[in-house]
Amino acid sequence: MTESVTTLPPTRSTSGFDIKSFLTRHGAWVALALLILFNLAFTPNFATWQTLNVNLTQVCAIVIVGVGMTLVIATGGIDLSVGSLMAIAGSLAPLIFLGKLFPLPHPAVGIALAFVVPVLVAGAFGWFNGWLITRLRIQPIIATLVLFIAGRGIAQVMTNGNLQVFKVPEFQYIGLGRLFGIPFQAVLMVVIVVAAGWMLRRTVFGRQILAVGGNERAARLAGIPVVSVKRKVYWISGLLSGIAGLIVIARNSAADANLVGLGMELDAIAAVAVGGTLLTGGRATVVGTLVGALIIQLVRYTLLANGVPDAAALVAKAGIIVLAVWLQRQNQS
Amino acid sequence: MPLLLTMQRIDKRFAGVPALRSASLEVEHGEVHALIGQNGAGKSTMIKILTGYYAKDAGEIVFDGKPVEFSSPQDAQKSGISTIYQEINLVPYRSVTENICLGRERRRFGLLNWPAMHAEAEELLARFNIRIDVRQPLMTYPTAVQQMVAIARAIGFDAKLVIMDEPTSSLDDKEVEVLFGVIRQLKAAGVSIIFVSHKLDELYAVCDRVTIMRDGRTIRVSRMDDISKLDLVTAMLGRELSRVLHEDGDSQRASGPRDPLLTVEHLAVGRKVHDVTFDVREGEIVGLAGLLGSGRTESARVVFGADRPEGGKIQFHNVPKPAAEPAEAILAGMGFLSEDRKLEGIIPDMSVRENLTLAIMPQLAKNGVVDEARSREIVDRFIERLGIRCASPEQRIRELSGGNQQKVLLARWLCMNPRLLILDEPTRGIDVGAKAEILSLVRELAGQGLGVLIISSELEEVVEAASRIFVLRDGNTVAQLSGDAVNEQDVMAAMAHGHNELRETVHD
Known part of the structure; x- marks a missing residue:
């Protein structure tokens, strides 16, 4: 019934402990805690350094892309191109440090450029997404579908569809290196999550992102530069996709334009949804996205470690997403 | 005369703050009953409890001779209580017919019976003296016509009680007259109407009795004939504001x-x-x-x-x-307070504080970081100065009453000087x-x-x-x-x- 749609949501009573309201607000943390407790009890060798590192390395790329996705979704948009942008960055980097694009004066220069240029290129493509959305007023899901399709094509054209195999430890530090025994990529992930979370909460830009997602017309009339805010979030999403692309190829010692970042857009969106960010925009949590990605990863790990096949793990993943989105709906209505 | 509706000793608290304190409302068969009060007086809460949108904390409701407790507006609608809200809650992209018949489509051989539905829509609108092509999308018509469609839709369900929440706020004088005609027609057919409005002249034009609410209580019930405009306003406001109202503008x-x-x-x-x-x-x-x-x-x-x-x-x-x-x-x-608070004013999920400081954020920031202490200081000052009623500055603005939301938006512009x-x-x-x-x-x-x-x-x-x-x-x-x-x-x-x-x- 359309008549039931009104402006005021019921405010819940604070008297007594409301389990449902607690779960909708902190459900992701509770789920993560339960998963860890379950594994401590039943999974052999769970409480080891190695298990932690395995899970962290599995989840880093998703979280880094998920942070960008969180910002995009917070403005009420979506970015389907992230996987393809990873492929572009991942294909470009070996071309640079292997000297295939231009002769290198010194190997170190190649490695430095291989970090910087692919990320900037992915950022530029992200900016293009934002341009399509703000200038041509194309809906985000369609605008980013353009590069979802074309981006991987661009990556394949750049590499002639060849698999690039390499062994360059200096470059691969981003995927394989360790800082005080912790994988460098995990450190990078934490830095990105903390920076983005702080930005969203404390800065003018963060407030502007949420205002645009919460009510775009009101935001514009309050003087918020809606167009530039939107372009920036897609640009950031592009940059972060580029970084994730580098991590993936460094970890694999190989770059395959067909495979880098394949299906990443869906993993990232799933992490954002499970983490508790409102998919319609206006309310977002970067730390939630980290927790969401950890939950999805940990469920998969739990099932695999206990002898359940990967195919079944996929079904479990879908189940978690449904549950998370349902909980979110409960909070809304 | 037996009463159609009795609501007695209704209590309701939101997050511990009382919204209704032993409030009551009685509506007779076939009367137009005005429900008035300031924003936050509890009118909306009362109506939402009646229609099952909120659950009451205490009290009892008797409708049509039976104690009732509706679980949702749909549930209330099935029993004969229809509500027309201020905002138009229809589907703008669909045709007028579809909007009117939404939820009770006519079927024939398992398919939609379009001729019957178009005829029904036309017949209904004719009662409002509106003759339009019901096959066109609703959004092609002016707001006032859309409002009439909403009203027609609500009345289409053999309603015993129609609740009108500021139905005239987007109508011009001629359309208001048409609406009043319909109200009188409904009344003659034995339908009761609860009429919520801030326009006093309208109340005298169509209402039989009035219930006045203030601070969650029912202050006074009277026949419209027995109460003067001044008494009405005084009862609504208490005392202190009547002075402001008559202040000389010269x-x-x-x-x-x-x-x-x-x-x-x-x-x-x-x-x-x-x-x-x-x-x-x-x-x-x-x-x-x-x-x-x-x-x-x-x-x-x-x-x-x-x-x-x-x-x-x-x-x-x-x-x-x-x-x-x-x-x-x-x-x-320059500051600009838009006419449409919901669509162009508030950011519903943001707090009172964030909404209030939205336009001055750049000035409130050092190197792009919001100065929370200064923001709090400004917000506290304006909450006090404008008498904004909220549980705390961190409360989400969507939870405030319309008048308080408007004050926050006014403060948004005033604080930028x-x-x-x-x-x-x-x-x-x-x-x-x-x-x-x-x-x-x-x-x-x-x-x-x-x-x-x-x-x-x-x-x-x-x-x-x-x-x-x-x-x-x-x-x-x-x-x-x-x-x-x-x-x-x-x-x-x-x-x-x-x-x-x-x-x-x-x-x-």
């Missing part, structure tokens, strides 16, 4: 000419604005009057940079170039008390040098507040009134006849 009219602040000449925008001219001086309140669709809002939006002009000249202060974006206008010292404030329907849908408060605040600020451009459908309000009035008709400025000519009769005459007094007054 004090600031006497002040002499000042420096020009905003000058708009021969403005043209789209199909609605052809030749609009007006100006505002420092410390002056200027009214922009005109019927719906006369181009008032469209002109104001262009001045604020929200839309692009196609012709004419806009000069604000010393800036020769008109603002291309609201952000520019704000930097130059503007030179010019454009108020588009600043008191729409809010109660008499908040209305008086807002108008007296605006007057006080004008006394300190703020220029104000006020747009309102309520002539009374424009006449009371403004020292000069420009009258628009069909996208043209047709008159400028000042001094003794600022009265309802002259403004109405200009709106109706549109004789061009502009030339004489401007050049004298």
Whole structure:
């Protein structure tokens, strides 16, 4: 019934402990805690350094892309191109440090450029997404579908569809290196999550992102530069996709334009949804996205470690997403 | 006479704050019952409890002879209680027929029976004297027609009780008359109506009895014939505000000419604005009057940079170039309170504090980081100054009543210390008390040098507040009134006849 749609949501009573309201607000943390407790009890060798590192390395790329996705979704948009942008960055980097694009004066220069240029290129493509959305007023899901399709094509054209195999430890530090025994990529992930979370909460830009997602017309009339805010979030999403692309190829010692970042857009969106960010925009949590990605990863790990096949793990993943989105709906209505 | 509805000793708390305290409401068969009170008095809560949108904490409801407790508005609707909300909650992209028959489509052989549905929709609308092509999408019709469709839809369900929550707020006088005709017709057919409105004249025109609420309590129940307007307002407000309401608006009219602040000449925008001219001086309140669709809002939006002009000249202060974006206008010292609070005003999921400081965020920041301490300080000051009622500054704005939301939005502009404030329907849908408060605040600020451009459908309000009035008709400025000519009769005459007094007054 359309008549039931009104402006005021019921405010819940604070008297007594409301389990449902607690779960909708902190459900992701509770789920993560339960998963860890379950594994401590039943999974052999769970409480080891190695298990932690395995899970962290599995989840880093998703979280880094998920942070960008969180910002995009917070403005009420979506970015389907992230996987393809990873492929572009991942294909470009070996071309640079292997000297295939231009002769290198010194190997170190190649490695430095291989970090910087692919990320900037992915950022530029992200900016293009934002341009399509703000200038041509194309809906985000369609605008980013353009590069979802074309981006991987661009990556394949750049590499002639060849698999690039390499062994360059200096470059691969981003995927394989360790800082005080912790994988460098995990450190990078934490830095990105903390920076983005702080930005969203404390800065003018963060407030502007949420205002645009919460009510775009009101935001514009309050003087918020809606167009530039939107372009920036897609640009950031592009940059972060580029970084994730580098991590993936460094970890694999190989770059395959067909495979880098394949299906990443869906993993990232799933992490954002499970983490508790409102998919319609206006309310977002970067730390939630980290927790969401950890939950999805940990469920998969739990099932695999206990002898359940990967195919079944996929079904479990879908189940978690449904549950998370349902909980979110409960909070809304 | 047996009662159709009895609500007794209803209690309701939100987050521990009492919204209703042993409130009651009784409606007879076939009566039009007015429910009035300030924002936050508990009218909406009472209605939402009746229709099952909220659950009550205590009390009892008897409807049609049986104790009831509805679990949802749909549930209430099945029992014969229909609600028409202020906002139009229909599907704009679908046809009028689909909107009317939504949820109770006629089927034949498992398919939709379109001829029967179109006929039903046409028949229903005919009762409202509306003859339109029901096959067209709803959004192709004016807001007023859409409102009528919403009303027709609600009445289409053999309702015993129809709740109308400010049904006239977006209708013009003629449409209001049509609506009143329908109300009388329904009444004659034995249907009862609960009528929520802030327009006192309307209550006297159609209502039989009135229930007055204040601070979550039922203060008084009376026959409309037995209560004077003044008594009604006094009961609604308590005491303290009646003084503000009658305060003389003439004090600031006497002040002499000042420096020009905003000058708009021969403005043209789209199909609605052809030749609009007006100006505002420092410390002056200027009214922009005109019927719906006369181009008032469209002109104001262009001045604020929200839309692009196609012709004419806009000069604000010393800036020769008109603002291309609201952000520019704000930097130059302009504020704009939109007529549509929900669509263009509040960011519903943000807190009172975040909403209030939205426009001054850049000034509140150091190196892009929001200065929370200063923000809190400013917000506390304005919450106190405007008497905004909220549990805390961190409460989400969507949880506030309409009048309090409006005050937050007003504070959003006041806290930036503007030179010019454009108020588009600043008191729409809010109660008499908040209305008086807002108008007296605006007057006080004008006394300190703020220029104000006020747009309102309520002539009374424009006449009371403004020292000069420009009258628009069909996208043209047709008159400028000042001094003794600022009265309802002259403004109405200009709106109706549109004789061009502009030339004489401007050049004298």
